[in-house]
Amino acid sequence: xxxxxxxxxxxxxxxxxxxxxxxxxxxxxxxxxxxxxxxxxxxxxxxxxxxxxxxxxxxxxxxxxxxxxxxxxxxxxxxxxxxxxxxxxxxxxxxxxxxxxxxxxxxxxxxxxxxxxxxxxxxxxxxxxxxxxxxxxxxxxxxxxxxxxxxxxxxxxxxxxxxxxxxxxxxxxxxxxxxxxxxxxxxxxxxxxxxxxxxxxxxxxxxxxxxxxxxxxxxxxxxxxxxxxxxxxxxxxxxxxxxxxxxxxxxxxxxxxxxxxxxxxxxxxxxxxxxxxxxxxxxxxxxxxxxxxxxxxxxxxxxxxxxxxxxxxxxxxxxxxxxxxxxxxxxxxxxxx
Amino acid sequence: xxxxxxxxxxxxxxxxxxxxxxxxxxxxxxxxxxxxxxxxxxxxxxxxxxxxxxxxxxxxxxxxxxxxxxxxxxxxxxxxxxxxxxxxxxxxxxxxxxxxxxxxxxxxxxxxxxxxxxxxxxxxxxxxxxxxxxxxxxxxxxxxxxxxxxxxxxxxxxxxxxxxxxxxxxxxxxxxxxxxxxxxxxxxxxxxxxxxxxxxxxxxxxxxxxxxxxxxxxxxxxxxxxxxxxxxxxxxxxxxxxxxxxxxxxxxxxxxxxxxxxxxxxxxxxxxxxxxxxxxxxxxxxxxxxxxxxxxxxxxxxxxxxxxxxxxxxxxxxxxxxxxxxxxxxxxxxxxx
DNA sequence: ATGAAAGCGCTAACAG
DNA sequence: CTGTTAGCGCTTTCAT
Numbered sequence: 001x002x003x004x005x006x007x008x009x010x011x012x013x014x015x016x017x018x019x020x021x022x023x024x025x026x027x028x029x030x031x032x033x034x035x036x037x038x039x040x041x042x043x044x045x046x047x048x049x050x051x052x053x054x055x056x057x058x059x060x061x062x063x064x065x066x067x068x069x070x071x072x073x074x075x076x077x078x079x080x081x082x083x084x085x086x087x088x089x090x091x092x093x094x095x096x097x098x099x100x101x102x103x104x105x106x107x108x109x110x111x112x113x114x115x116x117x118x119x120x121x122x123x124x125x126x127x128x129x130x131x132x133x134x135x136x137x138x139x140x141x142x143x144x145x146x147x148x149x150x151x152x153x154x155x156x157x158x159x160x161x162x163x164x165x166x167x168x169x170x171x172x173x174x175x176x177x178x179x180x181x182x183x184x185x186x187x188x189x190x191x192x193x194x195x196x197x198x199x200x201x202x203x204x205x206x207x208x209x210x211x212x213x214x215x216x217x218x219x220x221x222x223x224x225x226x227x228x229x230x231x232x233x234x235x236x237x238x239x240x241x242x243x244x245x246x247x248x249x250x251x252x253x254x255x256x257x258x259x260x261x262x263x264x265x266x267x268x269x270x271x272x273x274x275x276x277x278x279x280x281x282x283x284x285x286x287x288x289x290x291x292x293x294x295x296x297x298x299x300x301x302x303x304x305x306x307x308x309x310x311x312x313x314x315x316x317x318x319x320x321x322x323x324x325x326x327x328x329x330x331x332x333x334x335x336x337x
Numbered sequence: 338x339x340x341x342x343x344x345x346x347x348x349x350x351x352x353x354x355x356x357x358x359x360x361x362x363x364x365x366x367x368x369x370x371x372x373x374x375x376x377x378x379x380x381x382x383x384x385x386x387x388x389x390x391x392x393x394x395x396x397x398x399x400x401x402x403x404x405x406x407x408x409x410x411x412x413x414x415x416x417x418x419x420x421x422x423x424x425x426x427x428x429x430x431x432x433x434x435x436x437x438x439x440x441x442x443x444x445x446x447x448x449x450x451x452x453x454x455x456x457x458x459x460x461x462x463x464x465x466x467x468x469x470x471x472x473x474x475x476x477x478x479x480x481x482x483x484x485x486x487x488x489x490x491x492x493x494x495x496x497x498x499x500x501x502x503x504x505x506x507x508x509x510x511x512x513x514x515x516x517x518x519x520x521x522x523x524x525x526x527x528x529x530x531x532x533x534x535x536x537x538x539x540x541x542x543x544x545x546x547x548x549x550x551x552x553x554x555x556x557x558x559x560x561x562x563x564x565x566x567x568x569x570x571x572x573x574x575x576x577x578x579x580x581x582x583x584x585x586x587x588x589x590x591x592x593x594x595x596x597x598x599x600x601x602x603x604x605x606x607x608x609x610x611x612x613x614x615x616x617x618x619x620x621x622x623x624x625x626x627x628x629x630x631x632x633x634x635x636x637x638x639x640x641x642x643x644x645x646x647x648x649x650x651x652x653x654x655x656x657x658x659x660x661x662x663x664x665x666x667x668x669x670x671x672x673x674x
Numbered sequence: 675a676t677g678a679a680a681g682c683g684c685t686a687a688c689a690g
Numbered sequence: 691c692t693g694t695t696a697g698c699g700c701t702t703t704c705a706t
Contacts, residue, residue, distance in 0.1 A: 001449070003699060014677045019701060026702095029675055046450040050396065051699035054387045054682050061430075068416060070615065070632075075412040079405060082433050086440075091447065093398075094431040096419050103423075110428065112338070113383040252619045259621045278407065282589045284596045284621040295407075340683055351693045356685060363686095366691060388683035391698050678705080689694080 002043040011039035022047060053115060058313075062305060063111045065095045065104065065121040071249070072277045073294060074122055077144060080298025081120060088306050090117070097123045105130055112139075118305045122146060126189050140308035140318060142301045148191050156308065156321050158301050160328040162192045165290045166199025166244070169272055169330055173242050174207045176337065178270060182215040182233060182240035184226055184250045196246045196274065215240050223249045230257035234269070241269055242336070248275035251287055255335070266337040276331055286333035293326050300324050339380040348376035359384060390452060395650075399642060400448045402432045402441065402458040408586070409614045410631060411459055414481060417635025418457060425643050427454070434460045442467055449476075455642045459483060463526050477645035477655065479638045485528050493645065495638050495661040499529045502627045502665040503536025503581070506609055509667055510579050511544045513674065515607060519552040519570060519577035521563055521587045533583045533611065552577050560586045567594035571606070578606055579673070585612035588624055592672070603674040613668055623670035630663050637661050 008015040013032055020026040021036045028036075039045070053059045064081055066074040078094070085092045093111070097104045104123065108130065111119070118140035124131050124147055135141045135155055142156040151157060173181050183200050186193035201211045214236065217229040226245075230253070233239065245251035251273035258265055265271055265285055273280055273289030280287040304324060311319040345352040350369055357363040358373045365373075376382070390396045401418055403411040415431070422429045430448070434441045441460065445467065448456070455477030461468050461484055472478045472492055479493040488494060510518050520537050523530035538548045551573065554566040563582075567590070570576065582588035588610035595602055602608055602622055610617060610626030617624040641661060648656040 005699080015700080016678080016702075017676060020676085023701080027675070032675080046446060048391075048452070048699050049447070049450045050387060050391045050452050051682090052701080054385075054391050054684090054698090055700050055702090057682075059387065064431075069406065069412050069419065070409075070416040072407075072409060072412070072616075075409070076407050078431070079407040079433060082406065082431055086432075086444075091430050091432075091451075093428050094401075094415070094419055095423070095428075096416060107423075109383060110386070113386045114428075115385070115387050252616065255621065256619050256623075279409075279589065279616055282593050282620075284592065286593075342683080352683090353685080353694080354692060357692085360685080364691070369692080385683050388698090389685080391682090391700090392684050392686090394698075676706085678703105680701105680703085682700090684698090685696105687694105687696085690692085 001048070002045050003048065004045070007036070007039045007043055007045045010043065011035045057115060058117050059115045060090050061093060061114065061116055062090050062118045062120065062302075063093045063095060063107075063116050065097055065107065065119065065123050067099050067123045068096050069094060072279065073248070073275055076278065076294035077122060077298040077301075080295035081302045082298070084299045084302040085306070088302070090306070099123060099125060101128070101130075104128075108134070117309050118142075120144060120301050120305055124148075135318065135321075138312070138318065140305050140312060142304045142308075144297055144301050145192055146190055152323050154321055156304050156324070158297050158304065158324040158326065159192065160290075160292050160326050162195035163199040163202075165274070165292075165328040165330075166196040166246075167203045168199075169274070169290050170200050170203035170244060171207070172330055172332075173244065173270065173272060173336070174203065174209065176270075178242040179209075180212070180215060180238065180240040180242070181209075182217070182243040184217045184219075184229075184243060184245040184254060186219050186246045186250070188218075193246055200244060219250075223253055226250050226253045227257045230254045231261060234258070234261060234263060239269070242272065243269060244272045244274075245289075246274055248273045248277045248280055248287070248289065251280075251289065252283065255283060255287070265335050270336040272336055281333060283335070285335045288331060288333045288336040291329045291331045293328070297326060300326065338385070339382050340385065341382075344373070344376045344380055344382045347380065348372045394452060395454050396452045397427050398430060398451065398453055399427050399455045399457065399639075400430045400432060400444075400453050402434055402444065402456065402460050404436050404460045405433050406431060409616065410585070410612055413615065413631035414459060414635040414638075417632035418639045419635070421636045421639040422643070425639070427643070436460060436462060438465070438467075441465075445471070454646050455479075457481060457638050457642055461485075472655065472658075475649070475655065477642050477649060479641045479645075481634055481638050482529055483527055489660050491658055493641050493658050493661070495634050495641065495663065496529065497627075497629050497663050497665040499532035500536040500539070502629075502667075503533040503583075503611070504540045505536075506611070506627050506667055507537050507540035507581060508544070509669075510581065510607065510609060510673070511540065511546065513607075515579040516546075517549070517552060517575065517577040517579070518546075519554070519580040521554045521556075521566075521580060521582040521591060523556050523583045523587070525555075530583055537581060556587075560590055563587050563590045564594045567591045568598060571595070571598060571600060576606070579609065580606060581609045581611075582626075583611050585610045585614045585617055585624070585626065588617075588626065589620065592620060592624070602672050607673040609673055618670065620672070622672045625669045625671070625673040626667070628666045628668045630665070634663060637663065
């Protein structure tokens with residue numbers, strides 16, 4: 001790897017001149033500029049970014065923290081994130097946390113020691129003060145999907161309106177004649193699931209229906225637990241005529257259980273998902289549900305973060321936090337009647 | 338962020354002493370060691386990795402290049418890769434290439450300028466000399482899945498035996514009574530697909546069957562093209578009684594098309610996939626097929642790369658390339674009769 | 675407009 | 691065993 005010194009000596013100028021023409025925010029004589037550029041060409045010189053980072057105190061690197069990249073929800077978000085980060089000259093470091101706080105903390109320390117420019121985290125659970133602290137320490141930070149109500153207006157967030165989305169979905173189910181609507185609830189530590197649940201209940205109530213706890217499945221361990229729960233739920237004397245799953249992975253295992261029981265979707269029971277992951281349309285029957293703009297969420301998070309980074313650069317402090325509420329749609333395919 | 342100088346002054350020693358106790362490969366008086374550690378504790382000091390990198394000429398960072406992280410095949414590989422890289426103290430930079438050579442080249446340049454320690458690429462197509470050059474330039478490099486026959490023994494690779502896997506899968510189909518076995522072929526620029534095709538043909542031939550080109554679908558644009566191709570294939574006077582898809586995403590769209598035609602799987606036609614992506618077992622019916630150890634492929638690639646990195650560190654040159662051939666299984670679920 | 679020199683934070687000779 | 695010093699490659703005052 002050739003360095004700036006070499007280029008300087010070839011061009012017959014000092015290293016500062018080389019630096020100046022490359023950074024382009026200083027006036028340089030046209031003649032010398034030419035000479036330098038020539039030398040750069042000839043040597044195929046690329047400035048050493050490590051040295052640059054050390055000098056400048058920033059790394060053009062951002063960190064993306066997800067529970068697991070193998071989960072399609074996150075892999076689609078990350079795709080959007082990485083695409084726009086890259087387009088803006090940033091590289092992204094991927095961190096799978098497996099929802100292990102220790103691992104998160106370790107990672108955060110390592111990242112700080114590398115002068116990372118900012119963090120996007122999709123894996124916040126509960127308080128997780130060490131995450132919120134990031135912003136207080138001056139790091140640009142954005143939370144996707146998993147954040148607490150108390151984070152709103154305090155930290156940048158991106159998500160859909162989970163209450164509204166769930167409400168509309170259930171309203172649709174009611175309007176299309178469903179009388180007994182079940183619900184597959186996710187972990188209640190997560191605000192987003194509490195909101196989806198609230199939307200489910202409110203829609204029922206607003207349409208003169210009751211919230212029947214015997215129709216609600218609560219996640220105990222992993223997503224797989226819904227397999228058995230669905231089987232027992234559907235074996236009750238009065239099974240539901242629709243099940244609204246609070247996420248697509250849950251909807252997938254629910255459909256799987258239903259098929260294994262020989263039940264027909266949607267004739268025997270409708271199924272509605274939440275996410276609209278790529279494969280949702282490939283299921284049999286193709287899954288209806290709330291569609292989150294996953295790719296776009298990644299994009300917006302990247303923009304939000306990059307804005308914070310450049311704002312901080314010029315103003316010396318972080319801009320006011322913004323809440324990015326994205327639009328969700330209800331897409332009806334064939335798993336609902 | 339506190340730095341080494343500060344720690345030194347608090348401990349009342351020189352910065353080199355601090356460096357020595359922290360790196361631990363020099364003998365230091367127990368007394369002073371204590372003092373330093375105390376100062377480190379008190380200040381919560383973390384060595385600046387950017388400075389360390391600049392000094393040492395390495396970054397403890399490795400680059401993972403995939404066509405698209407939104408593709409479950411790659412997201413599962415990346416999960417395995419990231420897990421083991423992290424466990425070994427490396428961070429991983431994720432690069433989605435969208436199979437755009439320009440984007441790959443740009444990325445590579447940027448990575449080199451950061452003194453990246455090594456590359457894992459899952460996105461090599463055809464020659465792609467600029468990828469192979471990496472190894473010649475002295476960079477540790479491993480290729481997962483997508484490599485050419487000519488790369489074997491020249492660059493580290495990890496994959497399953499694609500010929501054998503496909504051969505065995507088709508043999509199974511024949512043994513279970515299928516007479517007209519169709520095939521969904523992937524892009525023939527990729528050696529791995531040529532091998533799977535070869536395995537398909539060879540199995541047919543070895544069992545006294547002919548390779549009937551009218552039963553073979555060739556990918557034209559993206560995976561979606563198999564939707565229409567499946568429909569026309571199944572509308573022929575003598576449709577196949579089984580379809581072997583050269584990858585799970587293809588199998589998914591094929592099943593989708595079959596369902597839309599009202600055909601039953603496996604009663605009317607069996608479907609066999611290749612990959613055994615997480616969701617394969619969630620399909621209706623659950624998909625049979627060749628199972629690649631995706632997570633493990635990521636793991637092995639990480640180990641292979643890390644070995645190269647440390648070997649190079651001590652020997653000044655890369656070790657001989659190794660071909661990692663992983664074991665694949667045939668998992669039979671309910672999409673085959 | 676250009677060069678010399680300081681310094682980002684660290685490691686590793688080299689002295690002592 | 692410990693301190694001093696010279697860089698790693700770059701940017702940026704400060705002179706000229």
